[in-house]
Structure formats: C-alpha cells, structure tokens
Amino acid sequence: MSLPNLLIPLMVIIPITCALFLNLLHERIRTVKVISIVVAFALPIIPLFANYGTHYFGGYAPLIQNPISADLPTLITGTALYIFHPAITYVYGSAQKLMIFILGIVGLFAIFISLYEVKKPSGVYIYLMLMGIASITAMLLSDDIFNLYVFFEIAALAQVGIVLVSKIKNNYETALKYMILGGIASPILLLGIALLLGVTGNVNITDIVYSIRNGLINPQSPVLLMACSLIIFGWLYGTGLPPFHVIKSAMYSKALPTGAALLQAFSVFSLVAFGVIIIRIFSYIPFTHVFLLAISLIAMVLGITMAITQTDFKRLIAFLAVGELGYIGAGFGLGTVFGITAGLFQAVNESIITALLFIGFGTIMYKTKETDMQKLGGMLVATPKSALFVLLAGIALAGVPPFNAFQSKLMLVQASLNSGLPEIAIIMVLMSIVTFMTFMRAFHTIYLRPKPVDLEIKNEKIPKITLVAMVIFLAICLLLGLYPHLATNFLQGLAMSIT
Amino acid sequence: MNIYDIILKKIKDIRMETGDNKPVTNIAASSMLTAEITLISSILIAIVILRLLNKNLMIVLAVLVFVLIFMAMPIMPKLKREQNDSLTSMNFYVIIALGIIVTLFYWGNLNV
Amino acid sequence: MIEYIFMITAILGAIISLMQRDLLKVAILTGIPGASIAFLYQYLQAPDVALTQAIVGSAIVPVFFALAVLRTRRVEE
C-alpha cells in the first residue's frame, strides 16, 4: 500500500485520536492550544495531499483484485460474490476532495476563533468540534451504509455536545428535544438500513446498486420501497429539512457562533452524503425525485417565511440556512447530471456563506451579549469592518454576482428549466429575493438604525482572527464566483457517476 | 380603512388569542405581510407543477386552493403559532410526516 | 418453543414497565424486556450479541435509569 492512499483513513483517524487526547488534557491550556492549532491546520491540508483512490479497511479488497483469486473455483468466481466488497470501503474522489477541504476550512476557522475569543480555551469544546468534523468526513468518504449510520450517530451526539457547552439560555432544553426526536428518527433510519440489508444481504452501497441494477433482486419489491421511505425519513432528521426544520434552527441558535457555523456545515454535508446515497440506490423509483423536489420546495418556503417573522437574529440566520438547504435538495431532486452538480456546488457555497454569516453576526454577540433584534441598533459605528463583511456575505447568500451562490443558483435555475420545470426556477428566484429582503431587514435593524439608549456595547476589540477568517471566507466566495469551474470540475465526476 | 389596517387588526386579534402581549411593531406587521405574500404565491406557483400530471386537476386545485387561502387569509400568524418550539407539536409533526412518507412511498409506487 | 415465551415477556414487560407510577419500579422493570431480548438473541443464533445485550440491556441501562431516578424524583407528578 502506497503512502498517499494511507492518507484517506487518516483524514478520519487524526481528528478522532487528537479529539480523544484533548479531552484528557484538562487544565493544560498551552498544550491544548498547540495541539488544536496543529490539528486544525491538518484538517484542510490532508485532503489536498491525498491521492484519489479507494481504501479497504484491513486490506480486504474484493476477490477480483486479490492475487489468490486465480485458484478459486468457478463456483465463486462465476457469481457476484467475486466482485463484492468484503470490508468497509472508503472512496476518495475529486468531489470528496473539495467537500472535505471546505469542511476543513470551516473547521479550521471555527477552532481558531474559539481558541482566541475566550480567555481559557476548553479542551472539551475542541474535542466535540473535531469529533463532529471527523464523523462528517467519514460520512462523505464511506461507501458502507452502516458505517455511515454509525458516524451519523456520532455526529448527532457531537452536535448535541456543541450545544450543551455553549452556556446560552435554554440550551439544555433544546438539546434534549433534539435528542428525543433523534431517538425516534435514528432507529427508523436503522430500520431502513436493516430492510435494505435484508433484501440485498449487503451493506456496501456499490454492491447494493450492483444487485439492484443487475436483477439479483426484484427492484419493485415493496420492502425496498419501505427501506427508501425510512432512509429518507432519517435523512430529513439528519439534515433538518421539514418537519425537523424547527428543531434544527433552534439547535443553530443555541450554539456559540463558531459552533453554529460548524453545525450548519455538518447539516449541509450530511445532506450531501445521504442524498448521494439515496440518489444512487433509489433513483430508479420515479417517486423519489418527486418527493425530494417536494420536500425541498417545502423547506425553502417554510424556512424563508419563518425567517422573515423572527425577531432573534441567530434564529433568523438559522431559518435562512434551513431554507437554503432546500436549494441543494432541489438539485438532487432534479436528478440530471447538471442538476446534481449544481446542488453539490450550492452545498459547498452555502456551507461557507452561512458559516461567514454566523461568525459575522457572532461579533454582535461578542460585543453586546444580545441577540434580540428589537434591542439592537447602531452597531455600524462599533464594528464597521465586520459590518461590511456581513453585508457582503448577505449579498452572496442572496445570489448576487460576482459571488459564488450566484453561479450555483444560476446553475440550479438552468437545470430546472432544462428539466421542463420552470415553476421551480420561479420559486427559487422568488425565494432568493425574499432571502435578500429578510437579510437586509436584519442588517438594517442591527447596524443602520439609531442606537437604542439602553444598549451597552462592550469596549473589547474583536479578535483579529475573526476578521481574518471572514476575509478568507469572502475570498473563497469571490474566487468560486469568478471561476465556478474550479468547483464544478471537481464535482461533476461524482454527479456523473451517481445518475 | 385600508388593507394594511385590516391585516394589522387581524394579526392583533390572533396575537390576543394566544396571549402574546408584545406590541405589534411596523416591522413585525410588514414582515408578516411579506411572509404571507411569499407563502401564497409560492404555493400557487407550486400547484402549477401538477400540469405534468393532469391539466384539469391543476386548474381545479389551483382555484380551490386560491379560494381556501382567501378564506383563511392571515395564514402566517397561524403557521408561526403552529411551528413553535414545543416538543409535543414537533413530535406530532414528525410522526405525521413519517406516516405520510411511508404511505406515499408504499402506495404511491405500487399503484402508479 | 421457549422463544415465544420470551417474545411475549419482552412485549408485556415493555408495556407494564411504562404503566407504573413509581419511577424506580419502572427503572427496574426495564430490565425485563432487556433480558428477554437477550435470551431471544441467543435463540436467534447470535450468542455474542446476546452477551452484549445481557450486560447492557438488563444491567447497565436499568442501573442508569435507577441512578437518574434517584438523582431526580421518585414519583411521577
């Protein structure tokens, strides 16, 4: 085994080991800082150096690639057993490279800001962040549906942990609600996986797809339909599409700004990881596409209309983030190569822009400890630089050129027009406009309106690293907006392989 | 009495029912209005997609939904009240959604 | 034959444990379905899973619940 391929499992192993190690270090602040910085830098750098390929855990490659297979009887080589994957398989392609890199960038800055915004960085918070990042990375890489489920559960626990450590009012209640809903939804997802396993006898997705495509099992079997519906239900829970949008947005708003930036990246990428699998396995059921489109439209409408009526700005951004998830889902629902590429591109863009928004509005919390918009105002004087960055982020979120969301939303609109569904394009454009309006309302009330008399603004300076993070996020937005091929070239391969 | 006042009064009435005593500000009312218009227009546009299934059905449904929406006019305050943070209502919607998804996939695919 | 009895005790145990008003009883009764399921795993040809479930389902989880009940309140209001 060559070294570059060994880097594929290391993308998951390094954060997990360091996370466990950090958890042990309690009062040693310097050690925690040093280790966190090193690991944080490793997060986006490892995917850049890893070569494309597959990694078989334990070295158990399919028999067809194994040198001993020459001696095997035709009883084995003649059947599908010969090509099935006996071990957990991680697939690392160009799309995974880009998405893990972006996740790593968001994680890098979330860790950095959390290290420098508080006086005493706690190892536990960094531990939870790293655990979450590692499990989402594993979800993106894994080709094994049960492995995916395990990391999905770990990610859910990490998200709950991120909310629990935030010390924001009522965070325990929200976390418990999320866990109770998760206690219903995760066994349902496991049941769907069990049905899939019962029909195909396999948990490797490539093998399941092979079994369905080549007639080893009856694709119209009711059990498969049931499995599809249960897995989709679990997917809704993991990503926060309706009916889970309320609890998911509550989770975002009860986390610290860095935590919220990471949480929405987790949601976006678990949406992508599971969405890719649903499209790969169940795209032969025509109703899957209809359902994905319908739930995405509902997510857009509910998320954005609920965002308009919020008075708490963190909740507002959280609902906007849920609404934006609808765009990605719509890309998947269209089911064409162009549509899925657009959806994946939107996922990459959204994770950056929403992280930027959460961190940008987080500076308001840092300065005033206040999240109610009715009590805020006149922050432009106090934080002029971050106000500018937040404004640019909002413009990017709404899909104004030259930023990246413009390119992906344009692709989505084109894809829906190509599929003969101009109505979806109209709703998307409408929702973009309303998103912009919602954002501008929040921006106006927080930054431009005259300052209320009883508002206290603390005299602390915003840490340099927060501004640097925002500038870098904006630079990525601008880069991807001007040269969208940088991203779409990476993502197209995955989209082509799953349709 | 112009339309804005009527809507403001309606919102106030619904606020009264729920016992929510916060004053209705201009911004709150106008954002409610925007949300309302967005919701209605997107529902009506989404119904047009049904033309792929059956054109007559689409026309009938569009008219029906339009009338229903008009009757239940301020939808947004009701919708917002429905989607609160209470665990009971979330649980309820989650189970309803599970039922709908399973039924749709199971029967929808077998009988189409 | 005997596995059917365990299936029935698992379901009945689950129902009965949720019907108690004394929460400590609930916590202890949770062990019944846990243990029945562990025996059931043995009959379903999965001895290693049965071992894990016997420890987790009939010992650790009821103890967790009992501890939680002792730290909070014993009678349902």
Next chain:
Amino acid sequence: MIIDTQLAALFTAGALIVIGIFGALFLDNLIKKVIALAFIGDGANLFLVSLGYKAGGIVYIFLPGMAMSNFSQNASYPLPYALVLTSIVIGASTMAVMLGIIIILNKKYGSISASKILGE
C-alpha cells in the same frame, strides 16, 4: 407452531417499536419518555438480528472439527449481528447523555415533566 420463529421475532420487533413510539409521543414524564426511546432502539436491533436468523441453522462460529461444507450451508448470516453490537452501544451512550441532561434540568426546574420543561 403456526408462525415460524423469524416472523414472530420480526413481529416482536415491530411491537416494541410501536410501543416505543406510542410512549415517546404520549408519556409526559421525561424518564419514561427516554425508556420508551430505548424500546424503539431495542426493537430496531431485534429486527436486525432476526434478519440473520436461519431456520434450522447453526451458530456462525466455526469450531475445530466442524465440516466446512456443513458450516457453510447451515450457519446463520453474521453480518447483521456484527452491526447490532455497535448499535447497542450507541443506544446506551445516547441514553446516558439524555439522562444526564434530565438530571441537570431537574435541578433547574424541580420537575421532570415534559410539558413543563420542554413546552414553548
């Protein structure tokens, strides 16, 4: 027997899941709610295990002196069992976290009623 063991086990799993969902929806006490959630998890695990069962089969452990052909034809399917081991542990750990949160909330509210704590 009228129905075979596998089917009966699947029905048991279904019954546990239904009891669990019912409890999670309608019980007000938080600890009881969590117990009901544990039942849903147990049901899903039992479902997974009964998939691997083979009527008249043998345990999938290859003992010395066993004929290979006999083993390969009669052994039950071990993949679901391997998965359930992980799933049981995940369920127990999730439960522990929930109970921890409930203890903290009890200190804050002096109650473990869902309608009081987790209302609006």
